[in-house]
Amino acid sequence: MSSAHLLDPQLKDFFESMPPLTLSRETIVQVRAQREAMALAQMPPLPPEVSIVQEYAPGRNGAPNVRMKIYRTPSDRKDRPAILHLHGGGYVLGSPESMAPQCCAWAKGMDAVVVAPAYRLGPETSYPGNVEDAYAALAWIYKHAVQLGIDTTRIAVAGESAGGGLAAALALLVRDRKEYAFCHQQLIFPMLDDRTAVRTDLSPMFGEFVWTNEKNHYGWASLLGHPPGSDSVSPYAAAARAEDLSGLPPAFISTGAMDLFTEENLDYAKRLMAAGVPVELHVYPGAPHGFMWVENARVTKQYARDAWDALSRGLGAA
Template sequence: MSSRHLVEPDLIAFLDAMPTMTLSADNLAAIRAARDGMLSQLPPFPETVSVEERHIPGPAGAPTVRTKIYLRKEGAALRPAILHLHGGGYIMGNPEFMGPQCALWADAFDAVVVGAAYRLGPETRYPGNVEDAYAALAWMIAHASELGINTARIAVAGESAGGGLAASLALLVRDRGEYNFCHQQLIFPMIDDRTAVRTDLSPIYGEFVWNNGSNHFGWTSLLGQPPGSEGVSPYAAAARAESLKGLPPVFMATGALDLFTEENLDYAKRLMADGVPVELHVYPGAPHAFMQVPGARVTRAYARDAMAALGRALGAERA
């Protein structure tokens, strides 16, 4: 059963131009290259924002972590901050792809935004990705004076695998007890490896952009074992956590046609039951990555909701 008739009309051209294909070891290199080739099509950043690349210390015994740092040029002495983790199924992507969004945040909220190029599978298995993200947070806090970061106002954000990594990092930060986030911005997060082996999932979910074949490959590449196996760490798949108590407030958004809809709804319900403040949005007619069509009605609604929530969490009025 196709879900095409449910797709928001102004997203149809996007889906036709980006046919769904299942990722595998055979085509991963080509798809990575094609995705990187799209970077030249991204819009320019606001002239008010500066961008700097830094290679910061990684976890012990690991390579440095490449980061992009976005700042408003004429900013306040003390600013909120956002650690952004990019999407890509844990197997592809880079911080540049969401550079326009990071620059917008830096400009709109006068925030320090750090995008981290965490290591990817299958070349690097878990816990390489989450330890890289933790190292980026540790560096931000260690260099808070230099960067002008208000350490009481640091949010973590990400889309898809980046949203899943953000959720896992929030768990790791809670459990290690060294640092704190004020907010999680989880956009159709990839948080449950068990979705990849479900046989009862409605065909309405995941027909477009990211299907369960790609999902199975992404999780296998990250975990180094079949998804759904026993003993998967919650720092790899946040939905595996036994308790969500004590986590920072969450803004979560997903599309009604996304493969991750059910796992996202389940996670949101568990967060609420454990006393975590949650703002949840499910956008009708929206598949995975729908906001790549900025003019679509549903994208405009998402952008309004997400920016408002992030601004409130950071204590920053939009400039």
């Protein structure tokens, strides 16, 4: 049974004409290169007033240094907010460069310092490489906070898809290590639960477009280094595995009603609320995974307003 009849009319042509994507260990390097080239070719001009520099955070426990892109505007302020942004890509694709327009918009519009690390991807690197790289980037922000004019009480973590799942996992790790803190977590259709990849009862109304459960299984297996769904998966790999969600920063969670991750996102939001964490939750009708690629669609514009408002309030930049 197809879910195509549920697509928002303004999204329908784009998603029904999208070419298929096959992920495998044999093709992953080529697919990455093709997607990066396409993203860069389609990227609009970036605002000249935003400085973009590359830095490296020391890797943890002997791991390689973590390459990062730093976005900021010239300012003498000493109380700027910061955003640690983690890109999406199913834990196997993506780069900070592909999200430059969004990072520039935050830096310009919120006067924020945006740090976007190129965390290690699967299948070449399995958990905990990705979350330790993200943690190293956060440690670098704290170390350079005075130099960058960052108020360390106003640091948010944000991400889309796998980046959203990694942001949620990092928020758990930061809470438990007690070295640093986030004021807000911005989770956009986050990839939270490896058990979704082995479900046999999932409605066909979820995950027909873009990120299917076949791709999901590959992504999780690549991250974990073994098939998903086992009993031994860490919550710092799959945040939905955490038993205790108390003490986490306020969360903005959004997803499309047709996204593969809809059910796990709704469940995570419900559990956060039950643990006493402030949550703002949005589910956009007729929207599959990655729906905001259609920038002129009404649902995309609504999402953009909601997400911007929530992040700016979470940072105290409203």
